[in-house]
Amino acid sequence: MSSAPPPTAPRADILVRAARTEDVPGMLQVSNSSQEWLIAQGLASAKEQPPITPDRMGWFTKKAEQDADWDTNTGRIFVAEIGNLVVGWCMATLAWPPHLPDTDLSQLYLSAIYVHQEYMKQGVARALIGFLKTEAGMQHVELIRAECKRIDKLVQYHEAWGFTPVEYTGFAPDYEEKMQLFHMDLRPEDERD
Numbered sequence: 001m002s003s004a005p006p007p008t009a010p011r012a013d014i015l016v017r018a019a020r021t022e023d024v025p026g027m028l029q030v031s032n033s034s035q036e037w038l039i040a041q042g043l044a045s046a047k048e049q050p051p052i053t054p055d056r057m058g059w060f061t062k063k064a065e066q067d068a069d070w071d072t073n074t075g076r077i078f079v080a081e082i083g084n085l086v087v088g089w090c091m092a093t094l095a096w097p098p099h100l101p102d103t104d105l106s107q108l109y110l111s112a113i114y115v116h117q118e119y120m121k122q123g124v125a126r127a128l129i130g131f132l133k134t135e136a137g138m139q140h141v142e143l144i145r146a147e148c149k150r151i152d153k154l155v156q157y158h159e160a161w162g163f164t165p166v167e168y169t170g171f172a173p174d175y176e177e178k179m180q181l182f183h184m185d186l187r188p189e190d191e192r193d
C-alpha cells in the first residue's frame with residue numbers, strides 16, 4: 001500500500017499579519033523554542049547563541065509597527081497566528097546587509113524566519129513566505145533574497161518555498177563554507193537575464 005505524500009499547502013487557519021507590540025512575548029517564545037530545532041539539526045552553536053532579548057525584540061517590533069512603509073522601514077515584521085496564538089514570525093527589509101553583493105534589481109531581503117517547535121511541519125513558514133511574496137509583488141520587487149546556515153534541511157526548505165541557491169560573490173571570507181545565499185526571481189521569465 002503506498003503512503004500519501006506529505007501535504008504541502010499550509011493549514012487553512014493560519015493568519016499572517018503585521019506584528020504589533022503586544023505580540024512580542026509570543027514572538028520571543030517562538031524564536032526561543034525554534035532554537036531546539038536547530039540543535040536537533042546538528043547546529044551545536046545554537047546552544048550558545050543567546051536568544052533574542054526582549055528589549056531588542058520590543059524595539060524592533062515597535063519601530064516596525066510605527067512605520068509600515070517599505071521604503072523607509074529597516075525591517076518589517078509579520079506574524080503567523082493560529083487562533084490568537086503567535087506561532088511564527090519573519091522579518092524583511094528593502095535594504096540588505098553589507099556582506100551581500102549589490103544588485104540592480106529592486107529587492108526584498110528576508111532577514112529572519114522562525115516557527116514555534118510545536119507548530120512546525122504544518123505549513124506556517126510556507127504561509128509567511130507566501131504573504132511576503134504577495135507584499136513583494138505589490139511593491140514591484142523583482143528579487144527576494146535570503147540566506148541560511150548550510151544545514152541540509154534548511155536548504156531544502158528554502159528550495160521548497162521557491163528560492164534557488166545561488167553562488168555567493170560578496171567579500172565575506174569563508175561564506176560558502178557556512179552559509180547559502182538564495183534568490184527568488186519574481187520577474188516574468190522573458191524579462192530575466
Ligand SMILES: CC(C)(COP(=O)(O)OP(=O)(O)OC[C@H]1O[C@@H](n2cnc3c(N)ncnc32)[C@H](O)[C@@H]1OP(=O)(O)O)[C@@H](O)C(=O)NCCC(=O)NCCS
Nearest residue numbers: 006008009010011034114115120121122123124125126148
Ligand atoms: C525552518 C523553519 C522556519 C520551518 O518551519 P515550518 O513551518 O515547519 O516549514 P514549512 O511551512 O515549510 O513546513 C515544512 C514541512 O511541513 C510539511 N507541511 C507543509 N504543510 C503541511 C500541512 N498543512 N500539514 C502537515 N505538514 C505540512 C512539509 O511537507 C514539510 O515537511 P518535511 O519537513 O517533511 O519536508 C522552522 O523549522 C524553524 O523555525 N527553524 C528554526 C529557525 C530557523 O532555522 N530559521 C531559518 C533561519 S534561515
